[in-house]
Each structure stands twice: as C-alpha cells, then as structure tokens.
Amino acid sequence: MQTLIIVAHPQLAESSTQQFLRQGANLADATWRPLQAPFTLATEQAKLLSAERIIWQFPLYWYSAPAILKSWQDQVLTSEFALRQQSLAGKELGIVVTTDTKASAYQSGAAEQFTLAELLRPYQALANKLGLRWLPPFAIHQFKYQTEIQQQQLLIDYQQYLTLPQPATFEQRQQWFEQRLQQMTTRAPAMQKETLQLLGEQLATNRDNLAELRWTVEQMREDE
Amino acid sequence: MQTLIIVAHPQLAESSTQQFLRQGANLADATWRPLQAPFTLATEQAKLLSAERIIWQFPLYWYSAPAILKSWQDQVLTSEFALRQQSLAGKELGIVVTTDTKASAYQSGAAEQFTLAELLRPYQALANKLGLRWLPPFAIHQFKYQTEIQQQQLLIDYQQYLTLPQPATFEQRQQWFEQRLQQMTTRAPAMQKETLQLLGEQLATNRDNLAELRWTVEQMREDE
Structure with missing residues (x-):
C-alpha cells in the first residue's frame, strides 16, 4: 500500500x-x-x-x-x-x-x-x-x-x-514486528545476528502458542 | 456596542x-x-x-x-x-x-x-x-x-x-424595530411620513398592550 x-x-x-x-x-x-x-x-x-x-x-x-x-x-x-x-x-x-x-x-x-x-x-x-x-x-x-x-x-x-x-489486529502488528526483525537481522553485523535470530524465533513461537491457545478456546466454546 | x-x-x-x-x-x-x-x-x-x-x-x-x-x-x-x-x-x-x-x-x-x-x-x-x-x-x-x-x-x-x-429578547427586537422606524420617519418624504408615524404608533401600542398583558399574567400567578 x-x-x-x-x-x-x-x-x-x-x-x-x-x-x-x-x-x-x-x-x-x-x-x-x-x-x-x-x-x-x-x-x-x-x-x-x-x-x-x-x-x-x-x-x-x-x-x-x-x-x-x-x-x-x-x-x-x-x-x-x-x-x-x-x-x-x-x-x-x-x-x-x-x-x-x-x-x-x-x-x-x-x-x-x-x-x-x-x-x-x-x-x-x-x-x-x-x-x-x-x-x-x-x-x-x-x-x-x-x-x-x-x-x-x-x-x-x-x-x-x-x-x-x-484498525490493525494484534496478529497484523505481530507480523509487522517479525518482518522488521528479519530485515534488521539481514543487515546486522555477525555478532548481533544470532541474538536477533533468537529474538525472531521467540516471537514466532509466541505467535504459534497464541494461535494454539485461541484454537483451544474456540473448541471449548463449541463444546459448551 | x-x-x-x-x-x-x-x-x-x-x-x-x-x-x-x-x-x-x-x-x-x-x-x-x-x-x-x-x-x-x-x-x-x-x-x-x-x-x-x-x-x-x-x-x-x-x-x-x-x-x-x-x-x-x-x-x-x-x-x-x-x-x-x-x-x-x-x-x-x-x-x-x-x-x-x-x-x-x-x-x-x-x-x-x-x-x-x-x-x-x-x-x-x-x-x-x-x-x-x-x-x-x-x-x-x-x-x-x-x-x-x-x-x-x-x-x-x-x-x-x-x-x-x-440572545435578544422579544422586547429588545421590538425596540430595535421602533428605533429603525423613527429613523426612517425622520428621513422620509412628507407624503410617507404620516403612514410611517401611524405604523410607529401602532408598534408602540402593541408593545404597551403586551407589557400590560404580561403584568396581568404575573398578577394572576401571584394570586394562585
């Protein structure tokens, strides 16, 4: 856009x-x-x-x-x-x-x-x-x-x-962060790269956990 | 002002x-x-x-x-x-x-x-x-x-x-009209003067009647 x-x-x-x-x-x-x-x-x-x-x-x-x-x-x-x-x-x-x-x-x-x-x-x-x-x-x-x-x-x-x-959803804001982090990682000096990569993996894991949690909640609602 | x-x-x-x-x-x-x-x-x-x-x-x-x-x-x-x-x-x-x-x-x-x-x-x-x-x-x-x-x-x-x-009260607006009419009357040619004067008197009479009416209403309220 x-x-x-x-x-x-x-x-x-x-x-x-x-x-x-x-x-x-x-x-x-x-x-x-x-x-x-x-x-x-x-x-x-x-x-x-x-x-x-x-x-x-x-x-x-x-x-x-x-x-x-x-x-x-x-x-x-x-x-x-x-x-x-x-x-x-x-x-x-x-x-x-x-x-x-x-x-x-x-x-x-x-x-x-x-x-x-x-x-x-x-x-x-x-x-x-x-x-x-x-x-x-x-x-x-x-x-x-x-x-x-x-x-x-x-x-x-x-x-x-x-x-x-x-308005942006939480997921869109989260994805935006991940993209920015990827860009930073590519441009970062070698000694920072690893830290940034770890941070990126952590964000991605958080997002997966969140998606799973949301799915569980939806299931519980359906079961009620 | x-x-x-x-x-x-x-x-x-x-x-x-x-x-x-x-x-x-x-x-x-x-x-x-x-x-x-x-x-x-x-x-x-x-x-x-x-x-x-x-x-x-x-x-x-x-x-x-x-x-x-x-x-x-x-x-x-x-x-x-x-x-x-x-x-x-x-x-x-x-x-x-x-x-x-x-x-x-x-x-x-x-x-x-x-x-x-x-x-x-x-x-x-x-x-x-x-x-x-x-x-x-x-x-x-x-x-x-x-x-x-x-x-x-x-x-x-x-x-x-x-x-x-x-905001202007009804009386203020009425007085404003009377003043304007007086000004017009002063400047008007002789043949219009009489008409304008009559109109002015009519307005003044209306205003007096209205004031009297308002006074009567107030009296009635006090008597209640």
Missing part, C-alpha cells in the same frame, strides 16, 4: 517532532511530502491519485491545521476533481496531529473543552464528502516531554499507522 | 451574498473589514481591541473558513497577544457562515453528516481559550434561492445579530 504523508508545518526544519517523524516515515511504501506554496494543481492531484492512504500531518494551531493546509485544500480539491469526478473515493484519510497540550485537556470541562475527535470534524466531514475512508486520528501530545522509550514506542505506532490496515 | 465584521472571501466582489450583507452592515456601530494579505499585526490587533463584538464572516469551504482567515488567525492571534495578555477576554465572537447547501443536510445521517455547530467547534474552542463569549452562529443557507421577502427578513436578522445583545 502506498501512503502519501502531506506535512503542513510553517517551520518544518525547526520542529524536532517532525524531524523525528520524518525518520520513521523513511519507508519503501511511504512518501514524505511537505507542503510549500505555490502549488501546481496537476502535480498535487497526481500525487493524491497514486496514493492509497493519504495522511495530513500537522501541529494543531488554533484547533485546526496551519493555514497552508487549508490553502492547499481550497486550491487542489477542486469541485471537478474531488466532487464531480470523486477522484479520491475508496482511498483512506488519516490525520497525524501534534499538540503541546496534554491529552487529558481535550475533553468537556477540561482546558480545551472538546475532544480531538470533535475538533477534527471538518476533516471527517471532508472525508465523508469525498468518499474517503476516515481513519482514527493519530495524536501526539507533548512529544518533548516523552522519555526515549516512549518516543521509540511512538515511532513504531506511527510506522504502523502509516502502513498497516487500520 | 462596536462590532467588527471580519470578512474572509477570496472573491468578495463577485459574491452576491456578501454584497447583500454589506448593505446590511452599513450601520453606525459596525465596521466592515474584508481580509486581505499581507496583514499588519499592529493594525489588526488594534482593530480587535477597539471592538466589543467580533464577527468572522465567510462562506463554508471544506467545512471551514477560506484559508485567508486561518492565515490571519495564525499570524494575528499571537500567543503573547491572545493568550498571555488575554487581550480579547470579555469580548464576543460570532460567526456568520454562508453555504450553498440546504440547512437539513447538516445533521447525522444526511449528506453532510454533521451539524454546523459541530463543524464550527474549532472556532468555539478558540473563543473558549481566549475568554471570548461564543455567540450562537448565524447561518445563511442557499441565499440565491431565497425570495425577496426572505432576503429582507434575513437582512433584519443579520443586522440584529450584529448589534443586539445575544
């Missing part, structure tokens, strides 16, 4: 969060595309057509994307292209949104009063109108305050958000 | 709806201010400071304002001005939004899936953050299909939205 990541950020180079995500987006099946005006309609529309999953990635400025994304929407998503031809129907739309505010502030009664799901309704309505499948938004809160381990976990979640079917 | 109408429309001169509203906004206590980039921060912020009610007026493009309003927000509403100084706290924020879509399309299950109130949440969240009192949005659906009488009614509603306390 080809994923197009449209990044809307006025100071992209200075954003440590975006630079971190950029490393994560360095995948064979993902294209990193920062927005920069002016836009060439034909190029932008062709990029959209070649993608199966479209991601709008931005920091939340005044409860919405920075102006450049709206500018891009107003210009590129013409009525002819987006509505009459329904050119994007059947594709997926995901939002990767970063905020400096903690997650718990986004609820009724808290500082921001509304959930992110509520604040992102205009994008959801747009997806609905264009026949795009709306993915659950991917929110990153206070990246700077995250520990290194939290950031590593974030990177994995982000990569899975970009490329796995959404 | 001073009302600042910030109009965000990429083709303002060509919009018959906006030109129509512009006539209505020709009031002593309202300022019509179309957005045009680039913005001078000091000028924009001074304009905001001198207003008691701020209106953002725009056609709904992709379930949000045209990009120029977001661009203005991102630039003019600096953290220093809008958050740390809370410069706009205590003022009011109203939205005048026009759409080509009929009102009934904005609900769950209908074509647009969400209500306008839901789609305008980002502006409501912004009002909340800045300490602005959020007014019920003023929506204009399919202006072109409205009859002349509907449009005249719209103009009155619009003018009242701009200048009356919100």
Whole structure:
C-alpha cells in the first residue's frame, strides 16, 4: 500500500517532532511530502491519485491545521476533481496531529473543552464528502516531554499507522514486528545476528502458542 | 456596542451574498473589514481591541473558513497577544457562515453528516481559550434561492445579530424595530411620513398592550 504523508508545518526544519517523524516515515511504501506554496494543481492531484492512504500531518494551531493546509485544500480539491469526478473515493484519510497540550485537556470541562475527535470534524466531514475512508486520528501530545522509550514506542505506532490496515489486529502488528526483525537481522553485523535470530524465533513461537491457545478456546466454546 | 465584521472571501466582489450583507452592515456601530494579505499585526490587533463584538464572516469551504482567515488567525492571534495578555477576554465572537447547501443536510445521517455547530467547534474552542463569549452562529443557507421577502427578513436578522445583545429578547427586537422606524420617519418624504408615524404608533401600542398583558399574567400567578 502506498501512503502519501502531506506535512503542513510553517517551520518544518525547526520542529524536532517532525524531524523525528520524518525518520520513521523513511519507508519503501511511504512518501514524505511537505507542503510549500505555490502549488501546481496537476502535480498535487497526481500525487493524491497514486496514493492509497493519504495522511495530513500537522501541529494543531488554533484547533485546526496551519493555514497552508487549508490553502492547499481550497486550491487542489477542486469541485471537478474531488466532487464531480470523486477522484479520491475508496482511498483512506488519516490525520497525524501534534499538540503541546496534554491529552487529558481535550475533553468537556477540561482546558480545551472538546475532544480531538470533535475538533477534527471538518476533516471527517471532508472525508465523508469525498468518499474517503476516515481513519482514527493519530495524536501526539507533548512529544518533548516523552522519555526515549516512549518516543521509540511512538515511532513504531506511527510506522504502523502509516502502513498497516487500520484498525490493525494484534496478529497484523505481530507480523509487522517479525518482518522488521528479519530485515534488521539481514543487515546486522555477525555478532548481533544470532541474538536477533533468537529474538525472531521467540516471537514466532509466541505467535504459534497464541494461535494454539485461541484454537483451544474456540473448541471449548463449541463444546459448551 | 462596536462590532467588527471580519470578512474572509477570496472573491468578495463577485459574491452576491456578501454584497447583500454589506448593505446590511452599513450601520453606525459596525465596521466592515474584508481580509486581505499581507496583514499588519499592529493594525489588526488594534482593530480587535477597539471592538466589543467580533464577527468572522465567510462562506463554508471544506467545512471551514477560506484559508485567508486561518492565515490571519495564525499570524494575528499571537500567543503573547491572545493568550498571555488575554487581550480579547470579555469580548464576543460570532460567526456568520454562508453555504450553498440546504440547512437539513447538516445533521447525522444526511449528506453532510454533521451539524454546523459541530463543524464550527474549532472556532468555539478558540473563543473558549481566549475568554471570548461564543455567540450562537448565524447561518445563511442557499441565499440565491431565497425570495425577496426572505432576503429582507434575513437582512433584519443579520443586522440584529450584529448589534443586539445575544440572545435578544422579544422586547429588545421590538425596540430595535421602533428605533429603525423613527429613523426612517425622520428621513422620509412628507407624503410617507404620516403612514410611517401611524405604523410607529401602532408598534408602540402593541408593545404597551403586551407589557400590560404580561403584568396581568404575573398578577394572576401571584394570586394562585
């Protein structure tokens, strides 16, 4: 699956969060595309057509994307292209949104009063109108305050958000890990190879055990 | 009360709806201010400071304002001005939004899936953050299909939205009419003056009758 990541950020180079995500987006099946005006309609529309999953990635400025994304929407998503031809129907739309505010502030009664799901309704309505499948938004809160381990976990979640079917099953996430491990093993220096291989075998065994357990549970249910 | 109408429309001169509203906004206590980039921060912020009610007026493009309003927000509403100084706290924020879509399309299950109130949440969240009192949005659906009488009614509603306390009581709306009638009477040619005066007296009598009726009802309640 080809994923197009449209990044809307006025100071992209200075954003440590975006630079971190950029490393994560360095995948064979993902294209990193920062927005920069002016836009060439034909190029932008062709990029959209070649993608199966479209991601709008931005920091939340005044409860919405920075102006450049709206500018891009107003210009590129013409009525002819987006509505009459329904050119994007059947594709997926995901939002990767970063905020400096903690997650718990986004609820009724808290500082921001509304959930992110509520604040992102205009994008959801747009997806609905264009026949795009709306993915659950991917929110990153206070990246700077995250520990290194939290950031590593974030990177994995982000990569899975970009490329796995959404919502991803436990098995799909597990397989994704195994594939990544295999790739790492191939590229690893000799002295690490054995450890990685053992880790891979352990993961595979876990998966087999889990599948067996699930089968047993199903049998028990049938017997009842 | 001073009302600042910030109009965000990429083709303002060509919009018959906006030109129509512009006539209505020709009031002593309202300022019509179309957005045009680039913005001078000091000028924009001074304009905001001198207003008691701020209106953002725009056609709904992709379930949000045209990009120029977001661009203005991102630039003019600096953290220093809008958050740390809370410069706009205590003022009011109203939205005048026009759409080509009929009102009934904005609900769950209908074509647009969400209500306008839901789609305008980002502006409501912004009002909340800045300490602005959020007014019920003023929506204009399919202006072109409205009859002349509907449009005249719209103009009155619009003018009242701009200048009356919100929500306006029946008495406030009535008084507003009487004031307008007095102004018209003063400026009218002699042969119309008498008719307008009679109409004014009729309105005043109605109001007195209504006040009397209300007083009677209150008395009856007290007697119970």
